Amino acid sequence: MIIKKTFGVILLLLGLFLAFGLLKDSRLMLFGSKIRADVIGVDSVKNKRFGYVHYPILQFNYKQQQVRLVKDLKSVDPQNVPAHMEIYYAEDIGVSDGFTVTYAIFSIISIIMIIFGIIVIRTKHLF
Known part of the structure; x- marks a missing residue:
């Protein structure tokens, strides 16, 4: 029991x-806030297991300010980088x-x- x-x-x-x-x-x-962010580049990071991991660099306007951040939640293919991504963003919580x-x-x-x-x-x- x-x-x-x-x-x-x-x-x-x-x-x-x-x-x-x-x-x-x-x-x-x-x-x-649901935001349409522009992908302006790719940040490549050396990884022990996979070689290089490529993270998108996002740029968008939020509350009259331009925000630029690296979204390190998932990797993208550097040859097929999307032009825009739909994300949820809050200053105190982060990006999703x-x-x-x-x-x-x-x-x-x-x-x-x-x-x-x-x-x-x-x-x-x-x-």
């Missing part, structure tokens, strides 16, 4: 940990792609882990 309860607590904590990690992107989508496939998958996984953790904790005779 104690093993089942421990497994339920571990599932619940892992689900809450994933949900907490997704909180930043959710806050950006709710409170940030918005609702992506990985965001959706990890949201579903965290919800399932939380639900199964609660089920395992609450039931007396599961097996």
Whole structure:
């Protein structure tokens, strides 16, 4: 019985940990501004595992100021650099792609882990 309860607590904590990690992107989508940013260049960084990683350099206007930043969340192909990117931005939070496939998958996984953790904790005779 104690093993089942421990497994339920571990599932619940892992689900809450994933949900907490997704909180930043959710806050950006709710409170940030959706901006169309121009890609003005590529910043190449030497990586031990992959050789070079190429990050886009974004430039956009936000509250009457021109902002230029390197978006180091995902790499781009230097031969196929997009001209524009849709991003969510807030000064105190950062930059995000918005609702992506990985965001959706990890949201579903965290919800399932939380639900199964609660089920395992609450039931007396599961097996």
